Amino acid sequence: MILTEAAAARGPAGAWTSSEPLVEVRALKTWFPVRSGVIGRTVAQVRAVDGVDLAIRQGETLGLVGESGCGKSTLGRSILRLVEPTSGEVFFKGRDLLRMGSGPIRRMRREMAMIFQDPFASLDPRQSIGGILGEALDIQRLSRTRRMREERIAELLDLVGLSPRFASRYPHEFSGGQRQRIGIARALAVDPSFIVCDEPVSALDVSIQAQIINLLQQLQERLHLTYLFIAHDLSVVKHISDRIAVMYVGKVIEISPARDLYARPRHPYTGSLLSAIPIPDPRIERGRERIILKGDVVSPVNPPSGCRFRTRCFKAQPRCAESEPALETVRDGEHLAACYFPL
């Protein structure tokens, strides 16, 4: 078994070095049962994540894109074990998270955090900002004295560009951009090394997005953070990511350094995705060639046989229906795509 070999090669826990991936996902599946009838019999499975292999390097930003419902959030949440994966492995610093007991998992959680799309829904309206941040500290028993706790809260607010005086205020007193800063401060409370950013700017006004993107980049440099950055706005993802993974119906179908992916997408889905992004320049935008996909989003309950994209693909051949193409190197070792007839 490749998987156990890989785990064995990594040596005993704690022997992880920063040249190895910080996060490694292998053959990960997270399925959700679809229940029906009075007894709630499982009639089908939503294959939200359906066999994903992925490595995230220390200090990088890996962008994750794909259409709504393709499994991006579920993949992010599975890595943090906020949902229980169905099968597969997730290594964090060389340790298999999915086979960890609740004690060790709690300690590991100190190194991982999540930032959510909706800064409004994700903050408890009845708690002051100090209370929200303090709670995050308390869960991990990170501040021994009240004084330390208050100092840390002030430090967290300062990190995200808010005044420490805000600690006594409540979420409704803040604008969307400020609330997202608070959400980021909360994620930073446990002093994590890895953060899943799930659409952190999608709900914000256009004029606010750049502030938050810049803040995330600054924090990454100052605190040596590693990001999994989920978004459907490919312009934002391209700007912030070192590498980008493209998902389609539960699978990663292409992964590559950001520059390469945009310069030369290989999977037809990536190609159509990129050609669909409007560019805010009329001189360029009006002359652009578009690949307009036929058909609609495919269901993750009954994905097509073979390549899942073949029903909407403009390059599909009979072979694409017969077997599923593997994610393989298309140029150098850095650019991988799962397609028999790459662009």
Next chain:
Amino acid sequence: MSARLLELEDVHTQLTLREGVVRAVDGVSFHVDAGETLGIVGESGSGKSMTALSIMRLLPRSGRIIGGSIRFKGRELRDLAEAEMEALRGTDIAMIFQDPMTSLNPVYRTGWQVGEPLRIHRHVKTAASVAAAVGLFKKVGIPEPEKRAMQYPHMFSGGMRQRAMIAMGLSTGPSLLIADEPTTALDVTIQAQILDLLRHLNREFGTATILITHNLGVVAGMCDRVIVMYAGRIVEEGRTEDVFANPEHPYTWSLLRSIPRLDAEVRGRLQPIEGSPPDMARLPEGCKFRSRCSFAIDRCATEEPELRQVRSQLTRCWVTQGGVSLESQSDLD
């Protein structure tokens, strides 16, 4: 002079909310000519949707038009009886919204619903109206139109629902289509399909379109002219090429510089607009963008500029009206 298709003059719309009275639309004037596509951009709360709903007279209960004129084909819409307005909405002006689910009734088959304007306003019989809906489904690219027309809205994907809404809007051959964030809830590949459809319909039927969006890329690809709104006002208006190449209002100028672009070569820091949009219930004196503006001069704090011609655009800015070019000014810092 040929009459304008739609002409707004100094329109004021108020919302009475718990926080106080909000001037959601505060002195807005613009026009739309037959067959053209006009974009309205701005952030949430800037008054884009309220402008559209004022035209349609579909304001929420708390909203009221308190001044100005809205003329469509020369008729003052504010003076029409509700029944006349209703007839106009079903025939000559159509509107589609961000979330098509809220505008389709879940208990009726889609084909029957899409045929409704024809039954009500064109006195078409039920069977013929459904047959017409099938034809419209085909036109807007809904696959297997006969089968789809028999289905209920929940069996449609988001993109298909939006197509169905467009089909319904176009069934009576309106001269004006108002599309409020029609693709915001959709994936980019589906957005591209819908925009392609709108472009095609505009060309085929010559339907004039008001496209409301926060996405500057969508405006760049779709619109002949564009209006930029901020805090309930128009701050800039002009031909799309001109506004993008040479913005004459600092808000437009900084917005264009703050967004990441797919075709950008270098990966430096973005240049954000600091601060946040003003509280509409407590607007400051003077220019509403002043506190976030990097070009502001003393005068901006006390006097609000009018919308005036500067080179090829209209802009509400003391700095550019005073002859300064934003481009050369920014090089100085």
